[in-house]
Amino acid sequence: MTKTAWLYHRLSAMSVPEIFWRLSQRYIQKNEKKRYAKAPVLITAKVFNQTLENLTINERLLHLNLENTNFSLTTSLALLGGYEYETNKKNWHAGFQTDNLWPKTFSYDLVYKQRDDIGDARTNWELNRHFQFALLAKDFAASKEAKYLDEFIMLFTDWNRENPFLFGISWTSVMEVAIRLSNWCHAYCFLKATIESAEILEQLRIGIINMTDYVVNHYSRYSSANNHLIVEAFAIGQSGILLGHKPWLDLGVSLLTRELPRQNYSDGVNKELSLHYQSFYMEAMGLMLRLLVKNNQNVPETWVPMLEKMCKYVAACRGEYGEYIVFGDNDEGKILDLSGGEWNHYDNVLRFLSLLLPTCYIDIESPDDGSWCISENLRWLFTETDFRKMREKPFYQPEESVIYNEGGISILRSKDKRVLIGIDHGELGFGSIAAHGHADALSFQLFVDGEPLFLDPGTYIYHADLGSRNEFRKTRNHNTATIEGRDQSKMLGAFLWGKRARCRLIGIEKVADKILIKAEHDGYAPDVHRRTFAFSGEDELCIIDNFQSNANKEIHFILNPDADIKYESNSDVTVSIDGRQIAAVEFTVEGELDLLCEKISVSFRYGSKCEALKFSVKTRECKIESRIKLVLT
Secondary structure: OOHHHHHHHHHHOOOHHHHHHHHHHHHHHHHHHHHHOOOOOOOOOOOOOHHHOOOOOOHHHHOOOOOOOOOOOOOOOOOHHHOOHHHHOOOOOEOOOOOOEOOOOEHHHOOOOOOOOOOOHHHHHHHHOOHHHHHHHHHHHHHOOHHHHHHHHHHHHHHHHHOOOOEOHHHOOHHHHHHHHHHHHHHHHHHHOOOOOOHHHHHHHHHHHHHHHHHHHHOOOHHHOOHHHHHHHHHHHHHHHHOOOHHHHHHHHHHHHHHHHHHEOOOOOEOOOOHHHHHHHHHHHHHHHHHHHHOOOOOOOOHHHHHHHHHHHHHHOEOOOOOEOOOOOOOOOOOOOOOOOOOOHHHHHHHHHHOOOOOEOOOOEOOOOOOEOOOHHHHHHOOHHHHHHHHOOOEOOOOOEEEEOOOOEEEEEOOOOOEEEEEEOOOOOOOOOOOOOOOOOOOEEEEEOOEEEEOOOOOOOOOOOHHHHHHOOOHHHOOOEEEOOOOOOOEEEOOEEOOOOOEEEEEEEEEOOEEEEEEEEOOOOOOOEEEEEEEOOOOEEEEEEEOOOOOOEEEEEEEOOOEEEEEEEOOEEEEEEOOEEEEEEEEEOOOOOEEEEEEEEEEEEOOEEEEEEEEEEEEOOOEEEEEEEEOOO
16 A cells, blocks of 8 residues: 555544544644754753743652562563563664664654664564663662662663654653653653662663653643553643642643543443553553552542453453453553563453452462462562452453443353453454454454463564565454455554454344354445354354355364474364364255365464464355364363
8 A cells, every 4th residue: 555545534534523632632743843953952962842841850759669679680571572681672673573763863854754764663662661661670679789770870871862752762652651651750760769869860861751742742632642541641730749740630630531431431441452452551550549549649530440341351352271362453552660571461461450449350369379470560669568468359250141332342262261262343443443353253262271272363564574574463363264365454554453343242042052143244245244252151162153245264273383284084184182182073054065275373472473373264155164173172
């Protein structure tokens, strides 16, 4: 798609007020360019808005648990795509996917989307979010060893020198500035608890004020106001509390309150239809809720009831073995990381909010040795008293079948909890662009003993390799059906959709021990794809697909990368992992069918991919029955 065509479609997704707002932003940016482009200035040089220059940070208002004795002293981060941190820790402009660097041009002039000649901007942004700054400041506060402060000052000084205000890739996204701002706040508070006065603290203070003022003037709105706005609003509110600036606090809280019903269905499912972005959203809300509670600030009355519903949904998506049903995009985004390692974001967010809400949504005790499963993040944000109170709260246990009619997701689990199934019968995504949705209506995922058998392909990458970005979103690469190879919804860009399938839940029935879920979508109009899932509650899932036309249909099944298949007959397949049969799949149609098999790419981690088998049933018949019989030994 040409740039002109993309621009046309992007404008078509905007309302008239949004167009006027974007024009006003262009005017602000034009003035900023006049002010900063000719003579680059460091974000820490001076307070740009003189009305804010006297603001001071009260580090005690962050309420860090400085008595925590359970901590690590690592100095490195786990970077996206598996890139080595030590060799890249000062490589602020790295392309990562190539040896080329992002140019140090004025950020408003820097084109960062689909730059295969440089790399994926999201990969670079991870380094520039400055988790390492909060991490090193924490290391110094915990150990009092000068080497951690020295490392912090070295990196901080180098970044400031290499990234003047509004120059380069690190200034191209307001949300990235907001996450960096939050990490600077945590770094300041850790350092201030250890050193009384120093130039580094003053530089941090100035940078925090300037970045907050920048986010206040540029926060996301209209069709771009999804999870980005939530993180930006949290960062504004956090600065409002720490610097005692009520306008910022009021703005942050009012934005979060306004967006809560706008971005989430009333049953607790986030409208982006991505479990990852739901937990990302919940992390921002949790961080702000904690600050309000710890500082005896008023919590809007709508927050707790909605966050409880959101926690119930995430908990329902969690299996007995810690596995999760995850539809839609997942870029592994987070806001705070005080350990530098790799940990389960969903588990962490459930424990975080369990510490703040009346109910506990995930166990905090290890089933192996009874130790507490508390991340280092939470150990610095809460006390031992908080953890003991959490353990005394009532525990939420999801039912075997949880149907989210409005949110468009159903979660089924077997009576013995060995089988976990997720079904997508919801909208494509949120708002006019549905940025993080995939064309996966009526797709399903199935886990056995915590391991995926029929899986979602994942995300892989955002801002480079558009061919792969599209492949991971296509209908044919999900466990659902295509007609004549078409996608259910039309891709117009890496984060932009045009005509989209409308999906609806028809009904739910319980027959004996079976649960039947019926849903349909119109993505192949005038044909309608109707699908019925019948789960025995134990070891059998039957899927019945109905269509109206005699066009070519394909029913797709994406397998675990370790799985092999064997054709027992023209309508029978067995699936094995490591030589052990896991499932038998039998297909029934009135006429002819063909079984096809090919290798596709799947991604379990952002920036990396591997091969997996996909098998498909091809037929012109209007009714296809797929019966999956699991072998549970």
